[in-house]
Amino acid sequence: MFLIYELCYLSIRGAFRHFDHLESLAIPSLDTLLIDILLFEPLLLMTTKTQMQWLGHSAFRIISPDGYIIYIDPFLSQNPSTPDQWKKVDEADFIFLTHGHDDHVGDTLDIATKTGCMVGGMVELMNLLELEGLPASQSIDFNKGGSVHFDDFSVTMVHANHSSSYKGAYAGEAAGLIFSFEDDICIYHMGDTNIFGDLELYGELYEPDIVLAPIGDHYTMGPEEAAYAVQLIDPKLAIPIHYGTWEAIASDPIEFKYFVEEDEEIQVIIPAIGTDIFNF
Numbered sequence: 580m581f582l583i584y585e586l587c588y589l590s591i592r593g594a595f596r597h598f599d600h601l602e603s604l605a606i607p608s609l610d611t612l613l614i615d616i617l618l619f620e621p622l623l624l625m626t627t628k629t630q631m632q633w634l635g636h637s638a639f640r641i642i643s644p645d646g647y648i649i650y651i652d653p654f655l656s657q658n659p660s661t662p663d664q665w666k667k668v669d670e671a672d673f674i675f676l677t678h679g680h681d682d683h684v685g686d687t688l689d690i691a692t693k694t695g696c697m698v699g700g701m702v703e704l705m706n707l708l709e710l711e712g713l714p715a716s717q718s719i720d721f722n723k724g725g726s727v728h729f730d731d732f733s734v735t736m737v738h739a740n741h742s743s744s745y746k747g748a749y750a751g752e753a754a755g756l757i758f759s760f761e762d763d764i765c766i767y768h769m770g771d772t773n774i775f776g777d778l779e780l781y782g783e784l785y786e787p788d789i790v791l792a793p794i795g796d797h798y799t800m801g802p803e804e805a806a807y808a809v810q811l812i813d814p815k816l817a818i819p820i821h822y823g824t825w826e827a828i829a830s831d832p833i834e835f836k837y838f839v840e841e842d843e844e845i846q847v848i849i850p851a852i853g854t855d856i857f858n859f
Contacts, residue, residue, distance in 0.1 A: 597821050625788065625815060627764045627857055635660035636824045637683055637770070637793065638758045644763050645731040647672045650696075651756065651768055654685030660824050662853040668694065675734055676700035677770030678743035679707065679750030682824070691717055699727060699734065703751030704743065723754060731761045737781055739772035741799070757785050764788045767812065771821065773800040774808040782812035790814040793821035794835045795828025802830050806838030809845060818856070 637652040638661065648671050656666045668714035671694045674687050678701065691698050691713055698708065699719035709718055721727050726735040734756055741753035758766045767787035781787075790812050799821055800808060809817045817839050819832040834845035836847040850856045 589765070598707055598783075598826075619730050621624075625764070627760075629657060629760050629763055629766075629857065631766070631856045632665070632853055633818065633820065633850050633856065634658075634665045637677065637768075637791075638822045639768065639791070640665070640684065641758070641766070643732050643760055644688050645659045645746075647687075647729070647731070649673045649675065649732075650690065651675050651858075652677055652683040652685065652770075653687055653690060654682045656686050656689075658682075658685070658824065660852055665853050670694060671696040673729075674698045675756055677756060678741060678753035679704045679737065679745035680743065680771070683771070684708075684745060688713060701736070701743065701754055703749060704745060707745045707748055707750055711842035723752070731763075733759050733832065735759070735785065737785075738775070739770040740775050741771040741773075745853075757787060759785070766816070767791065769793060769808070772808075774804050774811070776811075777807055778811040779813075784812070787812060787814050789816045789818065791818050791820050792835075794819040794832065795822035795824075797827045802835035803838050806841075809839050810842050813842075814845060817845055819847070819849060826833060 620749055630642040631641045634640055634655060635658050636654050639651040639656050640709050641649040643649065650671055653674055668690045671690050673696055674690060677683055687698060688711055690696060697717050697719055698713060702720040702722055705720035706720045709715055719727055721736055726733050737755045737757060739753040739755045743750040743753040753770055755770045756768045765785060765787045765791050766789045768791045771793055790809050792805045792809050794802045796807040819835045822828050822830045822832065832849045836849065839845055839847045
């Protein structure tokens with residue numbers, strides 16, 4: 580049983596260095612913060628047997644309560660933000676993909692070949708991956724509104740407002756993924772998207788405890804729009820993703836946190852890449 584703590588890595592010289600415009604938001608001056616420190620802040624009490632690490636960009640590694648190892652959008656070996664110890668995958672049971680862009684499919688085929696894991700995603704994307712060598716026996720194709728069920732979790736595909744292609748070929752539509760762990764938590768990975776009204780319906784229908792929201796701007800929504808999106812869903816916790824990988828998406832997670840927590844019922848955690856999000 581785990582208690583969630585915030586592991587917030589602030590580095591003025593690192594990925595979170597673009598804070599100069601935040602003075603207008605009336606948050607404490609960054610002059611009072613130490614450089615390259617870890618802050619642990621107790622969060623809302625939530626117990627879970629699920630384990631999770633953010634691996635940079637939109638990639639996550641989740642271990643289900645029964646021990647299944649799940650990767651989401653495993654862009655790892657070529658990801659400049661992924662720590663070296665997470666760039667190579669030796670064990671995996673499942674991979675789920677939000678869409679076909681290279682920075683999301685990433686190392687999927689290599690991992691599937693090495694581990695024999697199952698790979699799930701949009702129908703057209705899975706067809707393309709099969710043409711690239713993914714065995715049909717390892718392929719799980721499904722579509723928006725559809726769910727796939729396993730021993731201790733299920734995955735539901737929902738809408739994301741974004742494009743999708745794989746090596747220049749049409750890969751179906753982009754999607755979000757909702758992971759419901761039996762008698763445990765529900766995690767909504769929004770994929771790449773901007774805000775849209777159905778998010779409020781998803782919040783009511785699936786009641787996710789945790790939302791993983793892209794905030795990078797340029798290719799997805801930025802921090803303020805992402806905060807509004809999270810407020811529509813109304814989870815207990817929100818985690819910013821898809822930022823800081825490159826200069827074009829070097830948005831401020833602290834800005835996202837500020838806007839989200841205007842709703843006092845939602846808390847934001849900003850995990851350090853590669854660390855356990857849920858700690859004893």
